[in-house]
Amino acid sequence: xxxxxxxxxxxxxxxxxxxxxxxxxxxxxxxxxxxxxxxxxxxxxxxxxxxxxxxxxxxxxxxxxxxxxxxxxxxxxxxxxxxxxxxxxxxxxxxxxxxxxxx
Numbered sequence: 001x002x003x004x005x006x007x008x009x010x011x012x013x014x015x016x017x018x019x020x021x022x023x024x025x026x027x028x029x030x031x032x033x034x035x036x037x038x039x040x041x042x043x044x045x046x047x048x049x050x051x052x053x054x055x056x057x058x059x060x061x062x063x064x065x066x067x068x069x070x071x072x073x074x075x076x077x078x079x080x081x082x083x084x085x086x087x088x089x090x091x092x093x094x095x096x097x098x099x100x101x102x103x
Contacts, residue, residue: 014067020074022098031076033065040065040078058094066091 014033018026030043038061044053058065058078067079081091 014065014069016068016070016076018070018076020070022074023076031068033068033078035064035066038062038064040068063091071095 016031018029018031021027026042026044028045030045032041032043034041037056039059040057042055042057044055061080063080063082065078066081069077071077076096078094078096079091080094083090
């Protein structure tokens with residue numbers, strides 16, 4: 001067909017595998033950012049006798065998740081924004097680090 005044109009309008013999620021040793025319980029888990037869902041999803045694989053386990057994170061902040069990456073220090077970094085559109089910077093970068101032990 002001449003003149004047929006298609007454009008995908010889906011929001012592409014950002015994903016990152018946690019491979020470091022700073023979060024032993026989260027090692028080899030997948031983290032997926034959600035712009036529309038306003039949450040960070042942690043997906044655990046290879047659970048004995050279970051399907052993958054999903055855990056929504058950061059939902060109480062009510063912010064859009066732009067990107068998620070594991071930093072060279074092993075912490076998890078999350079880029080956020082409050083609303084879509086416009087030219088004003090309204091987001092921040094969050095660092096997720098393990099809680100101090102013994103306190």
